[in-house]
Amino acid sequence: MSVFTPLPESTLATWLRGYAVGRLVELKGIAAGVQNSNFFVTTTLGRYVLTLFEAIPRAELPYYLHLMAHLARHGLPVPAPIADRDNEYLGTLEGKPAVLVMRLPGQSVMAPGEQHCARVGAMLAGLHLAGQSYGRRQENPRGPAWRAATATEVRGFLPAEEQALLDTELAFQAQVDSAALPAGAIHADLFRDNVLWDGDHIGGVIDFYFAGHDSLLFDVAVTVNDWCATADGKLDAARCAALLTAYQAERPFTAAERLAWPAMLRAAALRFWLSRAADHHLPREGEMVLVKNPDEYRDILRHRIAAHPALPEV
Numbered sequence: 001m002s003v004f005t006p007l008p009e010s011t012l013a014t015w016l017r018g019y020a021v022g023r024l025v026e027l028k029g030i031a032a033g034v035q036n037s038n039f040f041v042t043t044t045l046g047r048y049v050l051t052l053f054e055a056i057p058r059a060e061l062p063y064y065l066h067l068m069a070h071l072a073r074h075g076l077p078v079p080a081p082i083a084d085r086d087n088e089y090l091g092t093l094e095g096k097p098a099v100l101v102m103r104l105p106g107q108s109v110m111a112p113g114e115q116h117c118a119r120v121g122a123m124l125a126g127l128h129l130a131g132q133s134y135g136r137r138q139e140n141p142r143g144p145a146w147r148a149a150t151a152t153e154v155r156g157f158l159p160a161e162e163q164a165l166l167d168t169e170l171a172f173q174a175q176v177d178s179a180a181l182p183a184g185a186i187h188a189d190l191f192r193d194n195v196l197w198d199g200d201h202i203g204g205v206i207d208f209y210f211a212g213h214d215s216l217l218f219d220v221a222v223t224v225n226d227w228c229a230t231a232d233g234k235l236d237a238a239r240c241a242a243l244l245t246a247y248q249a250e251r252p253f254t255a256a257e258r259l260a261w262p263a264m265l266r267a268a269a270l271r272f273w274l275s276r277a278a279d280h281h282l283p284r285e286g287e288m289v290l291v292k293n294p295d296e297y298r299d300i301l302r303h304r305i306a307a308h309p310a311l312p313e314v
């Protein structure tokens with residue numbers, strides 16, 4: 001996250017009276033992340049994270065908050081949202097939709113080994129299995145419609161060679177048929193900075209604000225592209241095998257998923273190239289705003305087009 005909206009302590013202290021979390025002790029803006037304004041909030045009763053939603057329409061937020069509550073109820077280390085005294089998760093602060101969630105323990109590991117990848121693969125399968133009983137449905141906000149619209153917005157900023165790559169990939173993805181792939185609630189952004197490690201264990205999986213209903217395999221591809229990439233964007237075979245083997249021990253891949261895997265890795269790479277290019281060329285204003293490098297995902301896309309990785313056999 002970043003901080004787009006400054007928040008005075010006195011305003012928060014008053015707002016917190018609507019919750020049963022005690023009195024405000026400390027408020028600290030968090031610099032990481034790109035989407036919302038986030039703060040660490042310490043009260044006399046606990047440690048929380050406060051998110052002010054900057055861009056997501058209010059009507060779409062209950063899907064995310066109830067998904068987090070659902071997964072936490074299934075025993076996964078996902079931040080449970082805190083209900084206010086009227087029993088509502090979603091409030092309003094500084095004119096923005098706002099939520100308080102549990103602060104989970106741990107730190108991100110940015111240079112993961114095979115053991116980390118194996119645990120993340122098993123965790124992702126756990127999320128997908130628990131998500132099957134989630135009653136709400138909202139389409140992936142970064143699905144095909146968003147992809148087409150964003151490509152139109154950023155195309156003119158790109159050099160000719162990148163425009164050609166974009167056009168070719170959009171045409172390729174347009175003929176991919178995902179109808180036969182198992183689908184459900186997916187995290188859709190399970191990058192290394194969205195997993196907190198408490199020693200060797202996953203203390204938290206955070207940032208569900210890109211979640212939605214889509215192919216489970218797309219989520220696996222997003223995760224592999226980040227966790228298993230080498231410095232130049234190729235795939236590290238040992239980390240891939242560790243992540244995918246652990247995943248399929250919990251949820252075996254179907255024949256359709258095996259066929260779709262190379263295309264799904266490309267779709268996942270395209271999604272983050274586009275969002276980073278949009279953030280880079282069409283920046284939003286804010287107090288602390290982080291923009292990630294689009295070239296990294298352009299290169300990951302090129303590598304996934306050049307190679308044809310397979311899912312490991314059971």
Ligand SMILES: Nc1ncnc2c1ncn2[C@@H]1O[C@H](COP(=O)(O)OP(=O)(O)O)[C@@H](O)[C@H]1O
Binds near residue numbers: 001103208
């Ligand atoms: N529930 C949480 N527990 C602990 N730390 C958190 C929690 N939620 C967010 N954070 C911290 O805040 C940072 C930014 O959060 P993130 O959800 O990625 O922001 P954004 O919604 O803007 O993408 C994370 O990298 C992490 O350090």
Ligand SMILES: N[C@@H](CCOP(=O)(O)O)C(=O)O
Binds near residue numbers: 035207
């Ligand atoms: N993981 C995405 C950006 C999304 O930002 P986050 O801070 O919400 O995870 C990327 O790396 O492009």
